[in-house]
Amino acid sequence: MTRIGILTGGGDCPGLNGVIRAVTLHARQTYGWEIVGIRNGFEGLYEEVYEDLTPARVQNVLPRGGTMLGSSNRANPFAYPVKLPDGRVEVHDVSSRCLANLAKLALHGLVIVGGDGTMSFGQKFIQRGATRIVGVPKTIDNDLEATDYTVGFQTAVEVVVQALERLHTTAESHERIMIVEVMGRYAGWIALTSGLAGGAHVVLIPEIDYDLDRIIDSFHRRHGRGVSYSIVVVAEGAKPKGGALAVATPGDATKQEKLGGAAQRLAEAISAKSEYEVRSTVLGHVQRGGAPCAFDRELATRFGVRAVEMIAEGKFGHVTGLENGKIVAVPIEKAVKKLKLIDPSGELVRAAKGIGIELGG
């Protein structure tokens, strides 16, 4: 029987189960294929931990967050933490064994669901002969060139906007500066989109180094108009002018993990230079867990169906993308070449400035 495989790599995000469900339903019901679920990303390929995916198995998973296949941030097949018999851990290149295991599975096609890290591993596998790979882009960061929207991003924005709404009323009641740190080490999509949608007054993103004085001036201007509170959204990778530069390399699988301090540093800097009462909140992992919003459920489903069609058509080495409201196939190179960043002079930034959001630079 023809069979295909699927794995989810990198950090989890809302919508992964929707992709797994759509791949399983379409592959089985339309083509009659078997589906092999590979557990914990590339770790399961190395360790050969698989499970059968059937329509019954994927019932009711569409609204559930996380990934039913498990995931692993450390599962880099080219730098894998191998536990030695004496208990020590050494980092090895285990890609050859992964490729051998993949060959053993004799898959008609493999769907890899992930961000830039997962896609770059997939590309290297293709270069080493495992050509029957297609990708589905997911990341709450939305920083992949291959697609207008990645699976998981819109849910993260909804979660941040709901938190901003709750913080608005308490900031207003107590006349405070409220700083909210959100995810985004290299790209400010979550920060800027949720700042726009959540009525933030200051939004700081990695793409625009900020000038502290400008920010404090904006508080003064609001005060001058009789408004004595402000909401600041700061991406974890935002930094002051002249601050240390974070290097944006696609494939840095750990980027989600080294959270923050951006909010706290900013709070201290504002307190040192002004008399405003400042509070900070770090939203953390609530941004990447839980039920996907309708947009992500739809996107995950359409991506999953398209990935199966790409296998059926032999369109390997491509990832699914949303372009102009249509689902397209994009060469995997486009997903890994460089991160999709916010254009500091683009329309989104102009829209933010247009309604008076201070971007700090």
Add this chain to the structure above:
Amino acid sequence: MTRIGILTGGGDCPGLNGVIRAVTLHARQTYGWEIVGIRNGFEGLYEEVYEDLTPARVQNVLPRGGTMLGSSNRANPFAYPVKLPDGRVEVHDVSSRCLANLAKLALHGLVIVGGDGTMSFGQKFIQRGATRIVGVPKTIDNDLEATDYTVGFQTAVEVVVQALERLHTTAESHERIMIVEVMGRYAGWIALTSGLAGGAHVVLIPEIDYDLDRIIDSFHRRHGRGVSYSIVVVAEGAKPKGGALAVATPGDATKQEKLGGAAQRLAEAISAKSEYEVRSTVLGHVQRGGAPCAFDRELATRFGVRAVEMIAEGKFGHVTGLENGKIVAVPIEKAVKKLKLIDPSGELVRAAKGIGIELGG
């Protein structure tokens, strides 16, 4: 002082206040313009009921549903219900008086926010010399050619998906066919998108006439696999093969108002032809009220800013659109020429069929 006007026409939907807020903030803070809010759509233009819009007035309105300017489904300036002294109501063409009032306002530009009806009135005004008009497309139906997404659509989908999730568990616990009627007289965007995202088993849309036997067969097949409940989403305009044809004319401002019976008719037809226990729910106006989701808040804000820029650039006779993730200006003709319908052989329909959704035809 330079001043611009804004009105919201047709049925209300989530996000209208976000447009009004962005237009007000950008026009005042960036350009120093005054903003005249025209109450209740074209009714306020006829009756000369205006209010000043200021940054202070639009504070905190971003998360609020409805429209702070009021709306009126009956405010068709070309067929306006005029109350006569004797109490009778006659339908008159009051467009000349509206145009005269508009001239009196001496606006630098007028933003009309609305669906196909409002846009077609705007186009006629332009043809009669009131050229300084720009439009912002809103409708929960998402059936305007000018844009990938209209303001309000995504919130309606979120509301329907949340309702579907609640109905899932009760349908499953009681082994029932649960029919949910959603808005969409001519276009099935809400039905199909929320059906995809909400795990529906059958989705019936105006673009595809349904065959009752196919639907009942799909219940039988599910039963044969041991699954004894089904969720059916039916657009209010869906009809059986050979049923009476609803005519899709843009500008039919009453289309939202003549709600349904689609669910009830379908429930009766299924009960007559099978032994399944059927329940139906009509979601009604909850789909168009209340807080906009983050997506609509962002879209409303970007559309509002762009509308002001279009006035500043002299780009009249255009409406804002979202294309490929970018905000663009689209000739108003494109917004009113024909409704944007679902392509029965397009990717969205294929995605639905791919995961096993029965479309009835």
Add this chain to the structure above:
Amino acid sequence: MTRIGILTGGGDCPGLNGVIRAVTLHARQTYGWEIVGIRNGFEGLYEEVYEDLTPARVQNVLPRGGTMLGSSNRANPFAYPVKLPDGRVEVHDVSSRCLANLAKLALHGLVIVGGDGTMSFGQKFIQRGATRIVGVPKTIDNDLEATDYTVGFQTAVEVVVQALERLHTTAESHERIMIVEVMGRYAGWIALTSGLAGGAHVVLIPEIDYDLDRIIDSFHRRHGRGVSYSIVVVAEGAKPKGGALAVATPGDATKQEKLGGAAQRLAEAISAKSEYEVRSTVLGHVQRGGAPCAFDRELATRFGVRAVEMIAEGKFGHVTGLENGKIVAVPIEKAVKKLKLIDPSGELVRAAKGIGIELGG
């Protein structure tokens, strides 16, 4: 090994899985008992359809609506629809066979989760010798004397309040009377509580027959103050003065099922007597499905733990109750003797009148 049983009867509601989970976890982990899940209420007892419940089985069910054991509104053991060999259905008393099957199971105790119907069946079983029964009261109607709150009620109220919030903005934008029909055939708890919490202007409950003129007068008074919309919440069992009397008999298992028409009748009556534009919505089954709110999850858990303790203590013939914030054991008679109705001269009604809600009588 000692074992206990559990079944869920009557209509489903949010929180049932929380009860099942707590009973399973506490019985197994604290006492080492086996737990037999009886499928589809008393139907499973008659048909002998059981499943083992283990801590692994109940993982992740706390947030899920419905009941993992299934339910059946028709499963009245004293009037059970038996299918004859010739296809006809006859209603039989199958209680003796149920009792025999129960004896075969040799349970240390049986937890029945349900409303007044289920509790009255339990009481009859006890009278016929199956004494080792304890009950957990659930019903979205909150109409059981045994407890301040039943499992499921608060979630229904949250759902209705969210819908009211969405309807508010659309009613306000269009200057309409918006009628919302909610569940409650004999008791108005959902209607009055959600009306209070959701800012309704008129609330009609089964306990107070309404005078149409008073209602229309209240619209006039609002209009006179310049407020041209109103939200009306009507319980399905509300009726005009002199209207036909619905008889409130506990144990009427079908009461949830014969939904409505209350909203439509009221809409027609208002339209006939006034010029207001009226819209009506029937919320239906969304009130009883989906994820329980935190309050119901907590209550379900505490009730489930207490039910197991009652078995351990030999406190049979009792149901769990919440009194004064404490979980107590209440004789089952108290749960079935009469429905808990709203006192028309009590504090809740006075609070509603105090903020200006029109109750129609």
Add this chain to the structure above:
Amino acid sequence: MTRIGILTGGGDCPGLNGVIRAVTLHARQTYGWEIVGIRNGFEGLYEEVYEDLTPARVQNVLPRGGTMLGSSNRANPFAYPVKLPDGRVEVHDVSSRCLANLAKLALHGLVIVGGDGTMSFGQKFIQRGATRIVGVPKTIDNDLEATDYTVGFQTAVEVVVQALERLHTTAESHERIMIVEVMGRYAGWIALTSGLAGGAHVVLIPEIDYDLDRIIDSFHRRHGRGVSYSIVVVAEGAKPKGGALAVATPGDATKQEKLGGAAQRLAEAISAKSEYEVRSTVLGHVQRGGAPCAFDRELATRFGVRAVEMIAEGKFGHVTGLENGKIVAVPIEKAVKKLKLIDPSGELVRAAKGIGIELGG
């Protein structure tokens, strides 16, 4: 004209506007009284900053978080930060001036809405002759003896439970220990209630000092059963056995403000003693902002109506309370004598242990 006053003291929380609205509507519409809103708690009384409250002013505020009257954590009339002409700030007892201002207002009654701090100020004012005071208890901490539930508590629990649900899926996907710090310096009501309702595995509260080894053992036991993730809810005031004792004095108005470090300290301790991967999140002010849940809207409304009735009846020196589902009047002493803490051997703790929650001691 007879008039009454109202102020909101201490930290803001969801439901305050519901109290203000109910007081305003009932006092004006039922009794014809004027209502004076005192801004920013006792600060407005000292500074004589007032506003008129009318039915029109309180329209649409029921769903809004925060307080429309403003609040101030620093507004302790007995230790008030007075700004001197030279810019320095000195702490003065300004209660005499507050009392004089109160006398000038010539109020028929004063409603103070607040927690233990506000109530203790009120009690001192009463002792000094300003006897016409009634109170409404609010605090997200739920730690007032006077009532089963305070306004704001249930919303905080809903917010925490929603966050826990999001963290569950990401913890599960990545096999981690996820620590969530919630509010509660002296009382663990939020932590224990949301832990019960949100499926937490470990809950640490101020009332029970925890033993780190017990906690780590509970992780081992879960691992032994093949479950490799855990959710830990820790109240900000929870501490290890032998840790420094936080002193619970009612009236400590700053208690909400000195947030945390509890999660971080615990994360470090677990990491130092085990190999589990740990992440921590501090929910912070999202717990006290935003729209109240239906339960708090209802409670706020009933409390507000009752407060007005207490003034009408001359029942001063009392606060509203919810007891056994009924609204009662409780002597203000009961609200300030001692904090309501969780009984370590009570039913709520037993329920938590019953379903296997580790409480650490």
